[in-house]
Amino acid sequence: MKIFGKLSICICLFCLAIYILPLCSCDDNPLDEENKNRTRIFIASGNNQEERVTAVLPQPLKVKVTDLLGHDRPGVTVTFSTADATASLTPPQTTTDANGFASSIFKLGHTAGTYLVGVTANEDSATFTATAVDPECPEESLVKISDWPGEQIFITTTSSSLLDGSGSVLIICDPENGTAEKVLETTESIVDLAFSSRGELYLTSRDKIFKVNPHTKTLEEFASYAASHAVEIEPNQGGILTGVIDTEIFTVHCAAPAIRTLYSQSNALPECLAVNPLTRNFYYVSGSAHTYQIIEREWDGRTAPGTASVHDIYTPTAEPAGMCVDSTGTIYITLDGNDYFRTIGRLTADGAWEENFFDFYAHGGNNLLAGRWGDITLLGENLYLIDRRNNRLVVISTSGEWVKAYQSEIFSRLGEENERYGITASRTWDSI
Numbered sequence: 001m002k003i004f005g006k007l008s009i010c011i012c013l014f015c016l017a018i019y020i021l022p023l024c025s026c027d028d029n030p031l032d033e034e035n036k037n038r039t040r041i042f043i044a045s046g047n048n049q050e051e052r053v054t055a056v057l058p059q060p061l062k063v064k065v066t067d068l069l070g071h072d073r074p075g076v077t078v079t080f081s082t083a084d085a086t087a088s089l090t091p092p093q094t095t096t097d098a099n100g101f102a103s104s105i106f107k108l109g110h111t112a113g114t115y116l117v118g119v120t121a122n123e124d125s126a127t128f129t130a131t132a133v134d135p136e137c138p139e140e141s142l143v144k145i146s147d148w149p150g151e152q153i154f155i156t157t158t159s160s161s162l163l164d165g166s167g168s169v170l171i172i173c174d175p176e177n178g179t180a181e182k183v184l185e186t187t188e189s190i191v192d193l194a195f196s197s198r199g200e201l202y203l204t205s206r207d208k209i210f211k212v213n214p215h216t217k218t219l220e221e222f223a224s225y226a227a228s229h230a231v232e233i234e235p236n237q238g239g240i241l242t243g244v245i246d247t248e249i250f251t252v253h254c255a256a257p258a259i260r261t262l263y264s265q266s267n268a269l270p271e272c273l274a275v276n277p278l279t280r281n282f283y284y285v286s287g288s289a290h291t292y293q294i295i296e297r298e299w300d301g302r303t304a305p306g307t308a309s310v311h312d313i314y315t316p317t318a319e320p321a322g323m324c325v326d327s328t329g330t331i332y333i334t335l336d337g338n339d340y341f342r343t344i345g346r347l348t349a350d351g352a353w354e355e356n357f358f359d360f361y362a363h364g365g366n367n368l369l370a371g372r373w374g375d376i377t378l379l380g381e382n383l384y385l386i387d388r389r390n391n392r393l394v395v396i397s398t399s400g401e402w403v404k405a406y407q408s409e410i411f412s413r414l415g416e417e418n419e420r421y422g423i424t425a426s427r428t429w430d431s432i
Contacts, residue, residue, distance in 0.1 A: 015168045019088040038068050038074055039122045044101060048127065050131040055108050058238070058280050058300035059274040061128050062103040065096045065121045072100035078121045080104040087115060137254035139240050145199045150428035153290065153377070153384050156190040156203060159419035161409040168214070170203065170298035171410065175379060177392065178406030181285060184217045192422035194233040196240045209252060223258035230270040237280050238301015239414045244273040244284050251385045263305050271375065272333065274325035283331055285320045294331060294347055298405055313353055317341040322375035326398070339367035344376070344383065344396060358400050379425035388417040
């Protein structure tokens with residue numbers, strides 16, 4: 001009987017447990033519900049960056065929000081704030097995405113030192129730290145200057161009716177009507193030109209970098225190379241300039257030493273370099289006859305480059321001859337080949353390659369009108385480049401349409417089609 005009694009008690013307890021357990025499931029546990037409703041915030045990326053005063057940090061300040069169980073929390077309001085009135089956050093408040101991430105872009109204030117950015121989401125918080133440093137020289141300052149007119153096309157060339165001697169000429173052209181005037185002439189053989197992100201104009205020869213004095217219209221030597229190269233330059237939002245020769249990508253900062261190797265690369269094309277004006281990532285082309293790679297490297301404009309993305313392109317009858325990029329990361333490359341293949345190629349931000357984004361031969365209909373092409377630049381919604389064979393400045397829209405052409409020996413002299421020219425666009429510097 002005692003055994004039977006104990007067995008009966010055990011059976012009753014078992015049945016009671018079966019009945020109670022569903023009522024105490026995880027879904028209905030009050031503690032778990034509280035854990036789901038509360039949030040935690042974690043720094044995902046962008047902490048401990050250093051830049052010059054008033055600079056926008058190259059990486060956004062990014063956080064991840066979860067519940068106490070570690071599940072992503074979408075739709076949570078996140079607030080970014082800083083105590084420095086001269087610094088700013090864009091946006092100061094946002095909501096988390098489907099994966100629980102939220103970010104803000106931080107612009108440093110006017111004084112050097114440590115900056116703290118507080119981030120809150122419900123009852124939790126986190127703190128970012130950033131460091132502002134003074135520029136090493138005036139050329140690295142982020143105070144914009146507007147000594148050059150904005151929204152114009154600037155050209156250097158060794159072949160122009162405006163050239164009196166045997167060197168090079170710097171020309172400024174109004175893209176609205178094609179009128180052009182000579183800024184200066186030099187006995188130097190100029191290879192390329194570019195504006196710094198501050199708004200100062202620089203020219204390169206095979207062994208020197210010059211800054212152009214906007215008032216006297218003269219060249220002031222800024223830096224020199226240890227060897228002679230064909231040098232392509234672009235702006236550098238983290239310094240003064242970025243450059244490419246056939247063996248390396250380099251940066252230009254303040255003098256002594258101004259030129260610093262950024263990345264060694266064999267078979268780099270010295271005609272092709274571009275820097276994204278927003279992300280600061282740089283792009284170049286490597287390879288030869290006729291297999292090439294378009295290479296993008298993550299970069300903040302100051303420190304060593306990061307991860308590389310490589311896009312293979314094959315152009316059996318042409319070589320890349322010029323390159324530019326827009327703020328979305330879309331790349332445009334001039335492909336200059338035989339009389340039957342002269343195009344602008346386009347690599348979209350998602351990696352799609354269009355070799356015939358614009359076909360000059362198809363547009364002109366014959367070998368002569370297919371032209372000869374080199375460097376390319378972007379201003380607004382249009383691409384600009386010079387047809388050295390037909391002596392004209394040509395405008396192509398970023399949607400792939402022929403817009404117009406300005407035919408004049410100002411842009412290339414009759415009978416000369418192998419000259420070196422550089423082309424770039426000026427912005428409205430004080431609005432950057």
